Amino acid sequence: MTDPDLPKLFEDPVFDDRAADPARPWTTTYRRVAHLGARTGSAAPLLAGGPADRQRLRDLLELTAMADPAAFHVLFLHQCMATGAALDFGAAPEDVAALASGRAVGAALMTEVGLGNSSAAVRTEAVYDPVAREFVLTTPDAAAAKYPPNVGMPGLPRLAVVGARLLVAGVDRGTCLFLVPLHDGDGASGVTVAPRPRTSLLPLDYAAVRFDGVRVPYRRWLADGASISGSGAFHDPLGDPRLRTARSVGWARFAWGAVTAGLAAAARAAVAIALPHAGRRATVDRWGVRAAALTRPNQQRLLFGAAARALAATEFARGITDTAWRLAPGGGRGTGLPARTMGELALVKTAVDALADEAVARCRSACGAAGFFSENRLVDYQALTAAFHAAGGDNQLMLLDAAWRMATGDDYTPPPAGPGPAAAAGSEPDWPLLLAARERALYTRLTSGLAAASAGGLDPSAAWHERLGLAEEFAHAHRTRVAVEAVAARWRRPGPSGGSGEQAVLPDLFRLLAVEAVLPHADWYAARGLLSGAAAEALDADLTAVCRRLLPQAESVAGLLEVPAAVVRGPLGGRDYVRDLTS
């Protein structure tokens, strides 16, 4: 952590949950975000700064996700999504300054309510008015309303980045981004914000937004180097509306850089609560023997497995922050990141969410009833991981996109042919190679099926849709292999500096992660001779043995989580959970 004082910001009374209005908890959420902004803000956005500023921003996002997932949601939309678009697509300096100062809270309005995968075909229109040199923003019908951005709280100045189809002299120029103030009376005339009812998980002021002839000045077009001359001549350096749309939709990368860090942090916080709790939680078995929950192999499997996932999610997440937040020198014009890099970032977003979701679910399960109640935070972390199945881009659609690119594009090379015959009894298999073998097999099945369908004259769309299940399975297998490989280098054999203390548990955490990835497909590996039958059957016992080795190292595992005590509140995280849950 760049600033050891950062966790202290979360000791402020504003983070005391008892102060929140249960009917409108987001009023407290926005106060918390303002508190953090006032104490960490600077004249320029942290996102625009050097490596130290960005590290500070990521630290802040991680801590906020641990302390209050809803505040994290507001913070990342403001600091990364809205500010990222403003910087990367060339907002006017005064608008960047308004966001940096927190005078306006940023928002992102892209998704439309009435169409699946709507960001691929946004229908909100921005019609250029050459006389006034303005854009007129209109929602053509209810199905094109923006839904569900958290912009429903009246009186809070919001500066929204809105995705709209640009029409110049009747010609469609693709989806562009515009800055539109909401709620502050400054140019917001014609904006209708319809607040939605309070929701249970990640409660915020969600709303549906419609535009009816909203006038947007030329300077608030995030033109990204495109222009319309005084005589009405349109120029876009990208040269193609489809590329413009892809560039605008690709703005999501600023979310992916933030969200991956936040999800991984929430997962670590869940483990930091549940693992020590299991160490002190008494249980009794059918023989009347009392023992700490964590001495039971089932709890070990849940919680050490959760720790492995949370830490893997963290490595994965931190590995993409710089790329996801990259700004072209000078800012405000560019082509964005290459399609291949965007695809990799999207896949990491889905992978981190899946790892974090499973980690939190295991922690909740291990904590029984206490895992269900908000005061113990775990269910709030789960709300965050569940929200990001859809938010930031639908995970299933992103997996299918990844499968399509890998199966039909030229920027993916399937892993080399299998690891050969099963490893000799007693020797440890090469787990990443095993995972790669299954990925390759699924790739071959998918591409040969598509080729056969094409040779048979089947329409490409029909051929693809018939194989969506296989495509998703292939993308899953790829994602799992990449996730395990991402940690393999550092965890499998920690070097001289990483071989002692807390780091000494990494090889066993790696084994847990890898074996649990192979286990669901043990029969597949055995049927192909990649694992001997005996080795496949022994996987379960291997996991139990790994967990038994980790048990005396539970404190070292907890020490790797980087969860400051100041940010995690609630009875389960406290000293005496029985007293705190009953008083």
Ligand SMILES: Cc1cc2nc3c(=O)[nH]c(=O)nc-3n(C[C@H](O)[C@H](O)[C@H](O)COP(=O)(O)OP(=O)(O)OC[C@H]3O[C@@H](n4cnc5c(N)ncnc54)[C@H](O)[C@@H]3O)c2cc1C
């Ligand atoms: C808590 C939360 C906060 C959000 N905040 C914002 C925000 O601030 N701003 C914003 O713009 N958006 C926001 N969103 C919306 C989010 O970005 C969308 O949920 C996401 O992009 C997916 O769009 P969708 O919900 O319309 O789902 P859909 O696109 O309808 O996808 C749902 C499912 O439908 C199926 N599907 C859809 N299209 C296809 C297809 N072509 N082929 C096959 N299957 C298909 C898939 O099974 C997919 O998983 C938020 C969402 C949540 C949950």
